[in-house]
Amino acid sequence: MLKITHLHKTFFPNTPNEKKALRGVNLTLEEGDFVTVIGSNGSGKSTLMNCIAGVFYPDKGHILIDGVDVTRMPEHVRAKYIGRVFQDPMKGTAADMQVAENLAMASRRGKPLSLKWSSQSSQLAEFREALKELDLGLENRLETRIGTLSGGQRQSITLLMATLVPPKLLLLDEHTAALDPKTAEKVLNLTQKRVSEGNLTTLMITHNMRDALRFGNRLIMMHEGRVVVDVKGEQKKELTIQSLLELFEKASGAEFDDPEALLTVD
Numbered sequence: 001m002l003k004i005t006h007l008h009k010t011f012f013p014n015t016p017n018e019k020k021a022l023r024g025v026n027l028t029l030e031e032g033d034f035v036t037v038i039g040s041n042g043s044g045k046s047t048l049m050n051c052i053a054g055v056f057y058p059d060k061g062h063i064l065i066d067g068v069d070v071t072r073m074p075e076h077v078r079a080k081y082i083g084r085v086f087q088d089p090m091k092g093t094a095a096d097m098q099v100a101e102n103l104a105m106a107s108r109r110g111k112p113l114s115l116k117w118s119s120q121s122s123q124l125a126e127f128r129e130a131l132k133e134l135d136l137g138l139e140n141r142l143e144t145r146i147g148t149l150s151g152g153q154r155q156s157i158t159l160l161m162a163t164l165v166p167p168k169l170l171l172l173d174e175h176t177a178a179l180d181p182k183t184a185e186k187v188l189n190l191t192q193k194r195v196s197e198g199n200l201t202t203l204m205i206t207h208n209m210r211d212a213l214r215f216g217n218r219l220i221m222m223h224e225g226r227v228v229v230d231v232k233g234e235q236k237k238e239l240t241i242q243s244l245l246e247l248f249e250k251a252s253g254a255e256f257d258d259p260e261a262l263l264t265v266d
């Protein structure tokens with residue numbers, strides 16, 4: 001489904017500020033893989049996601065989504081394959097547009113771009129049903145401007161929009177980090193539901209090790225621009241924070257003197 005080979009990305013090459021963000025990432029995801037991604041600050045997690053989404057191109061290597069080489073495909077063109085939710089609840093939705101208008105836009109993924117949207121009652125009923133699932137009382141607020149909603153409500157709608165037309169790949173970049181714990185839990189449970197119902201191939205970056213262990217069928221850990229730990233299936237189910245730290249130390253040669261300084265445990 002997703003095949004990444006020898007991906008390299010260096011920012012400000014050949015300058016005193018040179019930063020090798022990706023140093024040969026290899027990663028293959030099977031259809032339906034739900035992969036949690038952890039790693040210390042600056043290990044390359046967001047850069048990897050940005051390369052996959054086409055925010056910028058890698059210097060070397062290839063990215064294939066469902067057999068299509070998207071490595072140098074413009075971001076707006078490959079957007080038809082990808083659903084994305086960012087850390088910032090203000091991103092991903094159009095604040096000045098109504099809830100229904102935002103959802104209508106999302107329902108047109110992969111179709112020709114058009115700003116025109118007609119409120120077909122069948123579509124409105126579909127949106128109402130989908131909003132009901134969120135359990136946030138939004139099903140009767142289709143005409144509310146998104147900008148007036150709370151961060152948690154907005155992030156839930158962004159998640160809904162990212163999955164309304166099932167994407168080939170769902171990218172979640174610390175999408176609950178800016179929410180209070182209770183709301184974060186709700187959005188994570190919604191994530192789990194949407195991913196398993198749609199059998200969505202998903203990459204979810206998190207700084208929370210418990211969430212990384214709790215969700216998904218596979219976990220990868222990045223360090224200095226590489227994937228250093230990749231655990232799946234039964235082995236993933238049996239992982240504990242302690243065994244994960246040991247795996248990391250073995251694979252990277254680095255020591256976690258203070259794990260909490262690198263990753264949030266709670």
Ligand SMILES: Nc1ncnc2c1ncn2[C@@H]1O[C@H](COP(=O)(O)OP(=O)(O)OP(=O)(O)O)[C@@H](O)[C@H]1O
Binds near residue numbers: 011021041
């Ligand atoms: N657009 C950019 N321009 C310049 N440098 C960048 C850019 N994006 C990332 N970097 C640098 O590349 C390195 C990897 O950053 P990246 O954001 O991918 O790490 P991360 O693992 O997502 O970290 P965090 O957990 O802190 O979000 C860092 O040194 C960062 O400063």
